[in-house]
Amino acid sequence: MLLDARQIERVSGKARIILLAIEDITERREIENGLEKARKELASTKIAEDEAREYAESMINTVREPLIVLDQDLRVVTASRSFYSVFKVNPEETMGQLIYDLGNKQWDIPKLRDLLETILPQKATFDNYEVEHDFTTIGRRIMLLNARQIERVSGKERIILLAIEDITERREIETGLEKAHEELTELATELKRSARVKSEFLANMSHELRTPLNSINGFSEVLYDEIFGPLNEKQKKYVNNVLTSGKHLLLLINQILDMAKVEAGKMKLTLSHIPLKSLISEIALLVEDMASKRHLQMALEVAEDLPDIEADELKVKEILYNLLSNAVKFSPEYSKIGLRACRKGTEIEVIVWDTGIGIATENMGKIFEGFFRVDTPYSRLSEGTGLGLPLSKNMVELHGGEFSVESEGLDMGTTVRFTLPIVSEKAV
Incomplete structure (x- = not known):
């Protein structure tokens, strides 16, 4: 209730009275409170919209690639800093403009019109649309366009986010690579x-x-x-x-x-059952005469239980002869060479070693090249084509084995290892 009191004098002037007016203002207060609440809600919504707008614009300006936002009429609502930087234009000639009127009408392309004008009605999107154009400010470039529909905070209006990427350099690199x-x-x-x-x-x-x-x-x-x-x-x-x-x-x-x-790619294998132990002895006997002429000691360490293998006999002989004769040729007189053979799981491992001239580190990558020979006094005196090592490696790998060469450097000797698959020990 709203109370209003006033003093009133009588006409005679001798006595005074008080007039008290009482008014029920409940409904008015309810209306005023409702209006105040509505005002605050509107203010809060305005702040939220402003904050959302500032946040969105901050996000847009943070993106490295050019971005522009279009309204329902395809006019520019806002654009990122990179858009202005890349296209060398300013907000005054961009904001509020129809996208087709920007620059020298670079975006006024029938296909692009169709794509943009279906985004809002159909909630469509498009990706990776290429535009190659001679832009007034930056020359001929290739741009990649991607577009999406976005709803404003109020939910009453939809806008289009258009991302633009300059892929000119990428296309040039791709063309160069092709x-x-x-x-x-x-x-x-x-x-x-x-x-x-x-x-x-x-x-x-x-x-x-x-x-x-x-x-x-x-x-x-x-x-x-x-x-x-x-x-x-x-x-x-x-x-x-x-x-x-x-x-x-x-x-x-x-x-x-x-x-x-x-x-x-025409080398073929003729596989047969080979008693490897006796084959090693046979080749060692052939090389022994060469070794004795140079006063070399040759050590053979062949495991007693060395199994037979399924291999091309002529090629295995050639591998063994190549490696042992190399050991002889590249070792100084009165030095040592040797061969070890044993079983390693499902394979035979053969090691041919010498205490000779070794291989320089810079030459390790060349030793499997055809006709390559290490240039040393020993190699100049010895005969050969430089094909023995690469041929041996190829023949081992053709059998399904592995081949490697180790040397710690010049005058440090050389060790050659290779493996060959084992045939069943019960084979006849």
Whole structure:
């Protein structure tokens, strides 16, 4: 209740009275309170909207790529700092403008119109739409566009967020990579063709040389064995020189032919049951004469229970001969070489070692290249093509084994390890 009291004098002036007015203002207070609450809610909503707007604009300005916000009429509501920076424009010529009128109408593209004008009605999106254009301020560029619909805080109005990414440099890199890939593919094709031609040439030349050389070696052996009559000491020495050189030349030709087969992917295996222990003894006996001429001690450590293997016998012989003869050739006189063979799980491990010239660290990556030879006084004095090691590695790997070479440096010796699969010990 609202009370209002006043003093009133009588007409006679001798006595005074008090007039008390009482008014019920309950409904008015309720209306006033409701209005005040509504005012506060509106103020709170206004603050929330302002805060939301500031937050959204802060987020937009934080993004590295250009962003613009469009209203329902596709006019620019706001744009990120990076948009102004990338396109070299200012807010005055951007805000409130229809997107199709920006710059030199760079976005006025029929396909882009269709995409943008379906976003709000259909709640659609679009991704990775490319625009290549000669922009007035930044020249010819390739832009990647992505767009989404976003509802305002009030929920009554929807807007479009348009993200723009300059992918010009990326496209140039991709184009460069594609061109480089094409060039590398062409180069690889040419290299394969050249390798094939070289392999065919080596194979043909080796065949042409090997045929007459076999005849020379055959006749030399006949002469050396004095089948056609006796030879004096000098004649026998010369015939032996011819035979020795012929056999060495035939070995080199065979290595070149094998290398050509490896490079052409034509080397095949003829597998058979091999008693490896006796095979090692056989090859060691062949190399022993070479070793004795250089006064080398050769140590053989072959496990008594060394099992047989399923392998190509001729190629295993060649591997063993290559490695042991290398150990002899690259070791100084009166030094030691050796071979160890034992079982390692499901494999045979063979180690050929020497105390010779070793391999320099910088040459370790080259030793499996065809025709590479370490340049040392020993290598200059010894014969060879540099094919023994790469051929041996290829033949081991063709069997499914592993091949490695270790050396701590020059004059520190060399250790070669290789493995070969084991055949069942019950095999006949």
